[in-house]
Amino acid sequence: MTAPEVFTLPAIAAFHAAGGSPVAVAEAALARIEAWADPALFLARVPPEAVRARAAALAAEGPRGRALYGVPFVVKDNIDVAGLPTTAACPAFAYSPAEDAPAVARLLAAGAVLLGKTNLDQFATGLNGTRSPHGTPRNPVAPGCIPGGSSSGSATAVAAGIAGFSLGTDTAGSGRVPAMANNIVGLKPSLGLVPTQGVVPACRSLDCVSVFALTVEDAATVLGVIAGPSPEDRYARPAPAGWQARPAPQPAWRLAASLPEHLVFDSPEDAALYEAALARAALGGSVTRVDLAPFLAIARRLYDGAWVAERTAALRGMVEDRPEALHPVTRGILAAGLEKRTIEAWEDFHAAAEARRLARALFAAADILVLPTAPGLPDLATLTAEPVAANSRLGTYTNFVNICDLSALAVPAGFRANGRPAGVTLVGPAFAEARLAGLGAMLHAAAGVALGASTAPVPPPPGPPPLAPDELPLLAIG
Amino acid sequence: MTAPEVFTLPAIAAFHAAGGSPVAVAEAALARIEAWADPALFLARVPPEAVRARAAALAAEGPRGRALYGVPFVVKDNIDVAGLPTTAACPAFAYSPAEDAPAVARLLAAGAVLLGKTNLDQFATGLNGTRSPHGTPRNPVAPGCIPGGSSSGSATAVAAGIAGFSLGTDTAGSGRVPAMANNIVGLKPSLGLVPTQGVVPACRSLDCVSVFALTVEDAATVLGVIAGPSPEDRYARPAPAGWQARPAPQPAWRLAASLPEHLVFDSPEDAALYEAALARAALGGSVTRVDLAPFLAIARRLYDGAWVAERTAALRGMVEDRPEALHPVTRGILAAGLEKRTIEAWEDFHAAAEARRLARALFAAADILVLPTAPGLPDLATLTAEPVAANSRLGTYTNFVNICDLSALAVPAGFRANGRPAGVTLVGPAFAEARLAGLGAMLHAAAGVALGASTAPVPPPPGPPPLAPDELPLLAIG
Numbered sequence: 001m002t003a004p005e006v007f008t009l010p011a012i013a014a015f016h017a018a019g020g021s022p023v024a025v026a027e028a029a030l031a032r033i034e035a036w037a038d039p040a041l042f043l044a045r046v047p048p049e050a051v052r053a054r055a056a057a058l059a060a061e062g063p064r065g066r067a068l069y070g071v072p073f074v075v076k077d078n079i080d081v082a083g084l085p086t087t088a089a090c091p092a093f094a095y096s097p098a099e100d101a102p103a104v105a106r107l108l109a110a111g112a113v114l115l116g117k118t119n120l121d122q123f124a125t126g127l128n129g130t131r132s133p134h135g136t137p138r139n140p141v142a143p144g145c146i147p148g149g150s151s152s153g154s155a156t157a158v159a160a161g162i163a164g165f166s167l168g169t170d171t172a173g174s175g176r177v178p179a180m181a182n183n184i185v186g187l188k189p190s191l192g193l194v195p196t197q198g199v200v201p202a203c204r205s206l207d208c209v210s211v212f213a214l215t216v217e218d219a220a221t222v223l224g225v226i227a228g229p230s231p232e233d234r235y236a237r238p239a240p241a242g243w244q245a246r247p248a249p250q251p252a253w254r255l256a257a258s259l260p261e262h263l264v265f266d267s268p269e270d271a272a273l274y275e276a277a278l279a280r281a282a283l284g285g286s287v288t289r290v291d292l293a294p295f296l297a298i299a300r301r302l303y304d305g306a307w308v309a310e311r312t313a314a315l316r317g318m319v320e321d322r323p324e325a326l327h328p329v330t331r332g333i334l335a336a337g338l339e340k341r342t343i344e345a346w347e348d349f350h351a352a353a354e355a356r357r358l359a360r361a362l363f364a365a366a367d368i369l370v371l372p373t374a375p376g377l378p379d380l381a382t383l384t385a386e387p388v389a390a391n392s393r394l395g396t397y398t399n400f401v402n403i404c405d406l407s408a409l410a411v412p413a414g415f416r417a418n419g420r421p422a423g424v425t426l427v428g429p430a431f432a433e434a435r436l437a438g439l440g441a442m443l444h445a446a447a448g449v450a451l452g453a454s455t456a457p458v459p460p461p462p463g464p465p466p467l468a469p470d471e472l473p474l475l476a477i478g
Numbered sequence: 479m480t481a482p483e484v485f486t487l488p489a490i491a492a493f494h495a496a497g498g499s500p501v502a503v504a505e506a507a508l509a510r511i512e513a514w515a516d517p518a519l520f521l522a523r524v525p526p527e528a529v530r531a532r533a534a535a536l537a538a539e540g541p542r543g544r545a546l547y548g549v550p551f552v553v554k555d556n557i558d559v560a561g562l563p564t565t566a567a568c569p570a571f572a573y574s575p576a577e578d579a580p581a582v583a584r585l586l587a588a589g590a591v592l593l594g595k596t597n598l599d600q601f602a603t604g605l606n607g608t609r610s611p612h613g614t615p616r617n618p619v620a621p622g623c624i625p626g627g628s629s630s631g632s633a634t635a636v637a638a639g640i641a642g643f644s645l646g647t648d649t650a651g652s653g654r655v656p657a658m659a660n661n662i663v664g665l666k667p668s669l670g671l672v673p674t675q676g677v678v679p680a681c682r683s684l685d686c687v688s689v690f691a692l693t694v695e696d697a698a699t700v701l702g703v704i705a706g707p708s709p710e711d712r713y714a715r716p717a718p719a720g721w722q723a724r725p726a727p728q729p730a731w732r733l734a735a736s737l738p739e740h741l742v743f744d745s746p747e748d749a750a751l752y753e754a755a756l757a758r759a760a761l762g763g764s765v766t767r768v769d770l771a772p773f774l775a776i777a778r779r780l781y782d783g784a785w786v787a788e789r790t791a792a793l794r795g796m797v798e799d800r801p802e803a804l805h806p807v808t809r810g811i812l813a814a815g816l817e818k819r820t821i822e823a824w825e826d827f828h829a830a831a832e833a834r835r836l837a838r839a840l841f842a843a844a845d846i847l848v849l850p851t852a853p854g855l856p857d858l859a860t861l862t863a864e865p866v867a868a869n870s871r872l873g874t875y876t877n878f879v880n881i882c883d884l885s886a887l888a889v890p891a892g893f894r895a896n897g898r899p900a901g902v903t904l905v906g907p908a909f910a911e912a913r914l915a916g917l918g919a920m921l922h923a924a925a926g927v928a929l930g931a932s933t934a935p936v937p938p939p940p941g942p943p944p945l946a947p948d949e950l951p952l953l954a955i956g
Contacts, residue, residue: 204828234828234835309820316821342787342818343794350682353712361709 003028006456007164009218012071016063022070026055026113029072032162033115040135041153043077044084045116054113066111067225071164074157075104076150077117078124079167079209080198088200089122089132092325093318101198102233103167103209103226110225115163118153122327123315124169124202125334126150127177127374127394130383131327140453141183142420145379148178148394151210155182158212159452165213165222171202172302173374173398175210176410180373180423184452185444186410187211187219187437190430191402192237194223195230201314203307205235206402214451215459216411216441220246223433239431246434253285253439256366258292264396266376273422274372277413280446281370281424281439290362290369298355299399303333303392306345307403312337329387352403359404363429368439371397373410373423401427409436411444421449481506484934485642487696490549494541500548504533504591507550510640511593518613519631521555522562523594532591544589545703549642552635553582554628555595556602557645557687558676566678567600567610570803571796579676580711581645581687581704588703593641596631600805601793602647602680603812604628605655605852605872608861609805618931619661620898623857626656626872629688633660636690637930643691643700649680650780651852651876653688654888658851658901662930663922664888665689665697665915668908669880670715672701673708679792681785683713684880692929693937694889694919698724701911717909724912731763731917734844736770742874744854751900752850755891758924759848759902759917768840768847776833777877781811781870784823785881790815807865830881837882841907846917849875851888851901879905887914889922899927 001020004011012025030048033041046054055070063069075081078088080097081104087094100108108114121131129152130136139147140160147156151168155178158166168175170188179186187210194209201207209226213219224244229236257278265271278287301307312319312334318326319334326334362369374394382390401408406427413424424443426436441461450456479498482489490503508526511519524532533548541547553559556566558575559582565572578586586592599609607630608614617625618638625634629646633656636644646653648666657664665688672687679685687704691697702722707714735756743749756765779785790797790812796804797812804812840847852872860868879886884905891902902921904914919939928934 204824205831231839234831236835306820306823310824313821313824337821338819340820341816342784342820342823343791343815345784345820345823346682346788346791350712353683357712357714 006214006451006454007072007161008214008451008459009068009071009164009221010459012164013069016070022055022058022113023052025070026051026072029115029162032160036140036160036162038138038156040119040132040137041157042116043087043089043119043134043153046084046114051113051115058111058113063111067221068107069111071112072115072162073107073112074115074118074154074163074166076120076154076166076168078120078169078200079104081114081117084117086200088124089120089134090318090325090327091133092322097198099198102195102230104198106226107222118157118166120152121150121174122330123200123311124150124171124174125311125330126391127173127398128383128391129178130380130387131329133327136380139181142181142377145377145420146181146383148181150174151178151212155179155184155186155212158182158214159184161452161454165211165218168210168212169199169202170208170210171206171402173395175208175212176398176408176425177374177394179212179410180412180421181377182452183412183421183449185213185216185219185412185440187213187223187433188401188408188410189223189227189433190239190407191405192235193239193431194226195233195236197230197233203310204314205310206307208402216409216437216444217459217462220433220437243431244434246438253281254365254367255281255285255287256290256362256369257287258371259289262292262296263372264375265372266378267416269416270372270376270422273414273416274424277424277443277447278370281443288366290366294355294358295400295404296396298351298403299395301348301351302399302403306340306348308333309337309340309345355400355404359406359429367428367435369427371425371427373397373425376422377420397425405430407432407436409433409440411440412447412449413443414447414449484692484929484932485550485639486692486929486937487546487549487642487699488937490642491547494548500533500536500591501530503548504529504550507593507640510638514618514638514640516616516634518597518610518615519635520594521565521567521597521612521631524562524592529591529593536589536591541589545699546585547589549590550593550640551585551590552593552596552632552641552644554598554632554644554646556598556647556678557582559592559595562595564678566602567598567612568796568803568805569611570800575676577676580673580708582676584704585700596635596644598630599628600808601678601789602628602649602652603789603808604869605651605876606861606869607656608858608865609807611805614858617659620659620855623855623898624659624861626659628652629656629690633657633662633664633690636660636692637662639930639932643689643696646688646690647677647680648686648688649684649880651873653686653690654876654886654903655852655872657690657888658890658899659855660930661890661899661927663691663694663697663890663918665691665701665911666879666886666888667701667705667911668717668885669883670713671717671909672704673711673714675708675711681788682792683788684785686880694887694915694922695937695940698911698915721909722912724916731759732843732845733759733763733765734768734840734847735765736849737767740770740774741850742853743850744856745894747894748850748854748900751892751894752902755902755921755925756848759921766844768844772833772836773878773882774874776829776881777873779826779829780877780881783826784818785826786811787815787818787823833878833882837884837907845906845913847905849903849905851875851903854900855898875903883908885910885914887911887918889918890925890927891921892925892927
């Protein structure tokens with residue numbers, strides 16, 4: 001039997017159910033790595049013979065009900081995997097972790113097959129994918145464009161069909177912008193939902209482990225595997241009961257969108273793709289235009305204020321003692337954090353508290369905020385010309401989300417005529433992942449796109465289950 | 479009819495129910511102010527004729543079901559009352575607020591009668607009551623001893639029988655240490671439960687409005703009046719449903735106490751009073767000794783690290799431009815905040831996150847942590863000799879509570895032979911006020927003390943209501 005052409009979870013599960021072996025899937029993944037031949041994709045690979053041995057062991061065991069049985073995946077190289085170095089794309093920083101990060105351990109326990117560790121903007125500082133001493137991963141969807149970052153390799157590996165899903169991280173948009181750039185799905189969970197133990201800190205108080213997948217359903221399934229507190233994780237938070245229960249498609253979502261005057265785009269086409277997605281979303285509800293200005297303002301503090309010093313604090317030894325070992329752009333950003341004063345940091349924190357208050361008010365009146373994922377997708381030359389300004393622009397709609405304690409789901413929204421993908425991001429309060437997935441699956445299916453770089457169609461969103469008269473309209477995911 | 483000798487809420491309510499007038503209660507309060515004659519107690523008084531007019535207006539209206547009908551109270555002078563200046567015990571800082579703080583507005587709406595604004599350690603920075611340019615309020619229970627701070631006047635006014643209750647604030651223990659010093663009850667609510675709008679910030683992210691009262695029941699009633707989010711308050715948090723429902727007295731509270739090696743006391747008598755209170759508490763459950771070291775460690779960061787800069791940030795104009803207008807001890811503390819660096823602040827914040835994690839683990843295994851309120855009550859001469867060291871010692875068991883997002887209730891625990899009162903503080907997770915009140919009322923009644931400076935006995939704790947077989951063991955308070 002031949003492994004599935006496209007590595008969605010249902011396709012791989014169906015292959016195995018029909019008697020296919022995880023070894024065949026693993027061989028296909030290894031062959032695709034060779035065929036894709038991007039020297040900037042992996043920072044460390046699991047040796048092919050070890051991948052084969054893992055798949056063979058799984059085949060011998062059988063599925064045993066495991067959600068990710070035989071699914072190939074990759075992990076951003078700022079997340080620990082025992083047996084592989086963690087470098088965060090800074091060779092001088094490398095260390096050899098003794099243990100898997102909890103998210104990785106849970107994926108392996110669910111039967112997934114690790115292929116390797118992927119490239120990133122050094123120390124997860126950047127949204128574009130070019131800030132790595134190992135080169136820039138190739139964008140399989142829009143050649144010549146950035147792959148997005150910082151989770152560059154994790155996104156391109158999924159879009160290129162190598163991995164069924166991947167782990168990224170997201171502090172300011174690193175799990176969302178690359179999803180847009182690669183025409184895939186990026187799920188940025190609530191703060192504290194997935195343990196961040198074993199993750200190289202960027203802003204430790206804001207970091208999230210994120211998921212890239214070809215479909216919304218697959219991303220939700222992976223989140224269901226990796227979510228849940230780890231007793232040792234100081235930033236873990238218990239999720240409210242029922243957080244995974246997906247509401248049935250609403251007859252009338254209360255949607256929010258930005259006032260037009262706060263929306264910026266790279267091109268009229270990008271604007272039109274966003275408005276078209278919003279119009280499709282609005283078929284399921286009403287849209288209220290809200291004032292995004294306070295959120296855009298708090299976003300600016302992420303790189304000007306207290307939180308850049310949080311990055312510096314996490315890497316103080318590197319910044320103070322070995323600055324020459326840092327990527328020049330990263331070095332400039334981190335060095336600025338050394339001089340920040342705490343009395344000014346408190347202005348940032350009190351402003352963040354006010355932004356969270358405004359976000360609570362927004363989500364008391366709305367279910368989902370629908371935004372562009374980014375103003376547009378720049379090409380590589382633009383990032384070379386303006387490495388900081390073009391990067392900042394990419395974070396316009398993503399930077400405020402973690403500071404405001406929100407959840408987010410980036411889904412494809414179509415292509416410009418020049419082949420550059422666009423995306424929309426659905427934003428909700430903390431622990432609203434299931435709600436976002438409900439609308440996200442619908443928007444993805446309606447976007448007129450294929451999956452990643454493939455030609456496979458987006459599956460239809462799951463319909464509401466037939467309800468008994470006394471049954472609650474809830475559907476478990478994950 | 480003569481006003482009640484002791485201003486508990488039930489005594490005042492009974493007086494009114496028997497036909498007594500709020501005017502008689504107000505006259506008694508005014509007479510007690512004159513008799514107590516402490517020039518350091520009030521920083522601003524409501525003119526006696528205005529107090530009488532307010533009481534007369536209430537008398538004309540009748541109770542209308544108001545919980546605090548005709549009850550005299552005082553407010554710490556870092557909380558806004560329209561019509562009176564807010565000074566925080568710094569004349570140069572004075573301003574005239576246009577509105578009552580929400581907590582004050584709610585008390586007035588509940589029928590309480592304001593007598594004035596009370597003295598405090600300047601800018602609520604201190605736990606002893608001597609850091610005020612207006613002198614130190616007299617301790618009515620232990621002459622020659624400090625009144626405790628920073629809510630010095632609010633505590634002495636209740637102990638002296640002038641006010642039925644009072645508002646304080648609590649960032650590091652300012653709502654608990656003065657309760658111990660004055661043989662009364664101090665309730666430090668959960669962060670965000672009572673709005674802090676209209677409160678002069680100390681550490682804005684940690685500040686709480688607190689309640690002093692003669693009994694646990696009275697403190698719980700007042701909290702019920704002032705609790706609840708204010709839409710404009712960025713640090714407000716919604717309380718979980720049922721937070722006011724008091725559990726029936728438990729057959730087996732799971733109590734925690736410190737390992738003996740982390741307990742420090744001023745005298746063997748202070749230690750014996752604590753152990754006796756703990757033994758009484760243990761009659762209702764089991765006691766596990768826990769490691770308090772991580773909590774004592776995070777407490778030290780409150781005045782050495784990021785949070786002192788939070789105080790400075792809130793008063794930056796005073797510290798940078800008019801330092802001579804500050805109390806010398808306060809000036810020294812606040813000036814240290816100017817130089818703090820944000821990269822070091824993040825070490826404090828990550829340590830705080832770890833302390834909160836440890837607190838969650840503690841309260842997963844225990845219902846209530848029973849601690850001394852302070853190592854002991856020093857006299858005024860000790861504070862004069864060691865204004866910073868003796869103050870720090872007072873915060874041993876209180877400083878960590880707000881950083882760890884906990885609730886606390888300070889109750890009297892008896893007297894040393896030399897007449898100095900001791901106290902125990904019950905600590906619980908956020909929104910555990912009702913649970914703390916359940917044990918607190920029992921401990922107070924068993925402590926062998928009178929109410930404040932009076933000779934009136936502590937009322938017995940409310941018994942469990944007779945339960946129908948299918949009824950939940952819950953009793954509403956407040």
